[in-house]
Amino acid sequence: MRVSPRLASLIAGAASVMVVAAAAHAHSQPYSFVDVELDQGVLHGRVTAHVVDLAHEAALPVPDSLFDAAFTARRLGALERVIDSHLKLGADHRRVRPRFGAFRSVRDKRSIAFDWTSDVHAPAELELDGPLFPYDPPHETYVNVYVDGKLVHEDLLDREHTSASYVVGTRQSIARVVGTFVLQGMHHIFIGPDHILFVVGLLLLGGSLFRLLKIVTAFTLAHTITLVLATLRVVNPPPRVVEPLIALSIIYIGVETLLALRRERDARARIAFGFGLVHGFGFASVLRDFGLPNTALGWALGSFNLGVEAGQACIVLAAAPLLMWLRRHDPAIGRRVVTATSGVIIAAGAYWLVQRL
Amino acid sequence: MKLLVPAVVLALGVLTPACAGAHEFWLAPSSYRAARGDTLRATAFVGTGFRGELKPYAATRAVTWVARGTRLVDLKPGSVNGDDVFGRWVPDDDGGVLFAYESNFVPIELPAEEFDAYLELEGLDGPRAERAKLGALAGDGRERYERCPKAWVAGRDPKRVTAAVGLSLELVPATDPSLPGPLKLRLLFRGEPLPGTLVRAWNHKLASGWSPVDGASRDSVGPVAHARTDAHGVATLVLPGSGEWMLSAVHMEPSRDPRHADWESYWASLTFARAERKR
Numbered sequence: 001m002r003v004s005p006r007l008a009s010l011i012a013g014a015a016s017v018m019v020v021a022a023a024a025h026a027h028s029q030p031y032s033f034v035d036v037e038l039d040q041g042v043l044h045g046r047v048t049a050h051v052v053d054l055a056h057e058a059a060l061p062v063p064d065s066l067f068d069a070a071f072t073a074r075r076l077g078a079l080e081r082v083i084d085s086h087l088k089l090g091a092d093h094r095r096v097r098p099r100f101g102a103f104r105s106v107r108d109k110r111s112i113a114f115d116w117t118s119d120v121h122a123p124a125e126l127e128l129d130g131p132l133f134p135y136d137p138p139h140e141t142y143v144n145v146y147v148d149g150k151l152v153h154e155d156l157l158d159r160e161h162t163s164a165s166y167v168v169g170t171r172q173s174i175a176r177v178v179g180t181f182v183l184q185g186m187h188h189i190f191i192g193p194d195h196i197l198f199v200v201g202l203l204l205l206g207g208s209l210f211r212l213l214k215i216v217t218a219f220t221l222a223h224t225i226t227l228v229l230a231t232l233r234v235v236n237p238p239p240r241v242v243e244p245l246i247a248l249s250i251i252y253i254g255v256e257t258l259l260a261l262r263r264e265r266d267a268r269a270r271i272a273f274g275f276g277l278v279h280g281f282g283f284a285s286v287l288r289d290f291g292l293p294n295t296a297l298g299w300a301l302g303s304f305n306l307g308v309e310a311g312q313a314c315i316v317l318a319a320a321p322l323l324m325w326l327r328r329h330d331p332a333i334g335r336r337v338v339t340a341t342s343g344v345i346i347a348a349g350a351y352w353l354v355q356r357l
Numbered sequence: 358m359k360l361l362v363p364a365v366v367l368a369l370g371v372l373t374p375a376c377a378g379a380h381e382f383w384l385a386p387s388s389y390r391a392a393r394g395d396t397l398r399a400t401a402f403v404g405t406g407f408r409g410e411l412k413p414y415a416a417t418r419a420v421t422w423v424a425r426g427t428r429l430v431d432l433k434p435g436s437v438n439g440d441d442v443f444g445r446w447v448p449d450d451d452g453g454v455l456f457a458y459e460s461n462f463v464p465i466e467l468p469a470e471e472f473d474a475y476l477e478l479e480g481l482d483g484p485r486a487e488r489a490k491l492g493a494l495a496g497d498g499r500e501r502y503e504r505c506p507k508a509w510v511a512g513r514d515p516k517r518v519t520a521a522v523g524l525s526l527e528l529v530p531a532t533d534p535s536l537p538g539p540l541k542l543r544l545l546f547r548g549e550p551l552p553g554t555l556v557r558a559w560n561h562k563l564a565s566g567w568s569p570v571d572g573a574s575r576d577s578v579g580p581v582a583h584a585r586t587d588a589h590g591v592a593t594l595v596l597p598g599s600g601e602w603m604l605s606a607v608h609m610e611p612s613r614d615p616r617h618a619d620w621e622s623y624w625a626s627l628t629f630a631r632a633e634r635k636r
Contacts, residue, residue: 028410029410029411031413031439033413033439108441109441140415142413142415142438142439143438144437144438144439151437151438154416154417154437154438154439155416155417155438156415156416156417156418156438158463160463160464161417238613238614239613239614239616240613240614240615
C-alpha cells in the first residue's frame with residue numbers, strides 16, 4: 001500500500017495531537033497500593049497513591065507539586081480526607097478510621113505513601129472494598145496483608161473484583177467462615193432451580209427410605225469429589241462444558257423417570273453419582289466466584305458442601321413425603337403427577353440446554 | 358511509508374487509551390546476557406509501539422511465572438504482589454534463561470466502533486468478519502484477555518528457548534533468536550500450531566551493554582517486520598539490525614464463558630537482544 005508523505009504526516013500530526021489530548025486526562029499508571037499490617041494485634045498500615053489520583057480527588061491542579069514535601073504538608077488535611085474516604089477498610093464488619101502519621105514521596109511509583117494506624121486491636125476478620133480510585137475505570141489496587149511481619153494475603157481490586165477479605169486464624173474467625181459458607185451453600189441450592197429440579201427428578205419414583213438415602217448419598221459423594229478437585233484446581237473444566245451438561249442431566253433424569261414408569265428398573269443411584277460429578281463442578285464455580293479465604297480454605301470448602309447438603313435435605317424432606325402421600329392416597333393420580341412433573345423437568349432442562357450451548 | 362508506521366502506532370494509542378487489552382505486554386530482563394551468579398531482575402511493561410509503563414506484579418493474576426535455566430523454576434513464591442520487579446533469578450550456569458509468564462483473564466468492554474477499529478488495527482480478521490456478519494447485533498465488544506509474554510536472556514543452550522513452555526499462546530523460535538539472520542518461529546495455541554496469525558517485530562536500541570532502555574523513558578516505534586503464520590503455524594521474520602527485539606502475536610476467538618465475555622484474546626510476546634553484526 002502506498003500512502004503519500006503528505007497524508008501520512010497529516011495522520012501522524014493529528015494522531016500526535018490526539019495523543020497529547022488523551023494524555024491530558026488519561027492515567028498511565030492507574031495503580032494504588034494498600035498494605036494492612038497486624039503486629040501484636042495492632043492494626044496499622046500504609047496507603048500508596050499516585051499523585052495524579054490524589055490531585056484529581058483533592059482538586060489540585062498540578063499533580064507533581066505533591067513531590068514538594070512542604071506543599072504536601074500544607075495540604076495534608078485534604079489529602080488525608082481523600083485517603084480516609086476512599087480507604088474502605090473494615091475490621092470485624094466495622095469501618096476502620098485510620099489515624100495518619102508520616103508521609104513520604106515514592107518517586108519511582110510517582111506516588112505518595114501515607115502511614116496510618118488505628119484503635120482496632122486483634123480483629124478476627126479484615127475486609128477491604130475497592131479499588132481505591134474508582135473514578136478511573138482501569139484503576140487497580142494492590143492489597144497485601146501482613147501478620148507479625150509475614151505476608152499472609154495478596155489481592156488485586158479492580159472494577160470486577162471489588163472486595164478482599166482476610167480471616168485471621170482464630171477460633172472465632174473460623175466460626176464466622178463456617179457460618180458464612182454454610183449459608184452460601186444453602187443459598188446456592190435454593191436459588192438454583194437446575195439443582196432443585198435434578199434432586200426432585202431423582203425423588204419422583206419414590207421408594208424406601210433406604211433407597212432414597214442411597215440415591216442422595218450417591219449424589220452427595222459425587223459432587224463432593226468434583227467440588228474438592230475443582231476448588232483445588234486439580235481438574236478445571238470450563239463452564240461452557242459444565243453448564244450444558246448440568247442441563248443435559250436434568251433432561252436425562254426426566255426421561256429416565258418416564259421410562260422407569262413403564263419398565264421395572266431403577267438406575268437412579270448410578271445416575272445420581274454420574275451427574276453428581278458434573279453438578280460438583282457447577283458448585284465449584286459458584287464457590288470460586290464467592291472468593292475463598294486462603295487461610296481457611298478447608299473450612300470454607302467443607303462448610304459450603306455442608307450448606308449444599310442442608311439445602312438438598314430440605315428439598316428431600318419437602319418433596320419425598322408429599323410424593324409418598326400422593327402415591328398412597330391415589331396411585332393413579334400419583335402416577336399422573338410423576339408423568340407431568342417429568343415433562344416439566346424435561347422441558348426446563350431442554351430450555352437451559354439451548355440457552356447454555 | 359516511513360511516516361505511516363508511526364502514524365499507525367500513534368493512532369493505535371489514541372483509539373485504545375482505555376483498552377489495556379489492545380496494548381502490548383512484554384517482559385524486560387535487567388540484562389539480555391547473564392553469567393552464572395549474576396542477579397537478573399525481570400520487569401513487565403504494558404504499552405504501544407514498544408514503549409510502555411511498568412506493570413506491577415499481581416499475585417492473583419499469575420497463572421504461570423517461571424524461569425527456565427538448568428531446570429524449570431516456579432518464580433511465583435518469590436514474587437511479591439505490587440512489586441515493580443516481577444521476579445528475580447540468579448542463573449546457575451551460562452546456558453541462558455527463559456522467563457515465561459501467563460496471566461489469567463482480565464475482562465474489558467469497548468463500544469462497538471472502538472472494538473471494531475481495534476480488531477482492524479490488530480489484524481484480527483476472523484473476529485472482525487464474524488462481527489461484520491452480525492451487523493448491529495454484534496453490539497459492544499465484550500472481551501477478556503490474557504497475557505503470555507516470554508523473555509530470553511541468551512546463553513550457550515538454545516534449547517531453553519526453542520522448546521515450548523506450555524503457555525496458552527506461545528511464540529517458539531526454531532533457533533536461538535539472539536543470533537543474527539532471519540528468524541523462523543512457530544506460533545502455538547494450546548500446544549497446536551496456529552495458522553493465519555499476524556506476527557510483528559519491534560526493535561529498540563539497548564542502553565549500556567545488554568541492558569534495555571527503560572520501557573517508560575523511550576520513544577514509541579512502529580513494527581519493523583511482520584509475517585502471517587502458514588498452515589503449520591510457522592512464520593519467518595527478517596529482523597534487520599541489533600538491539601532489543603520484541604515479537605508479538607495476538608489471537609482472538611469466541612469466549613468459552615459467554616456469561617462474562619463474547620470474545621477472549623491471548624497476547625503472546627517474546628523479547629530478546631541481538632548483537633551488532635561483526636564486519
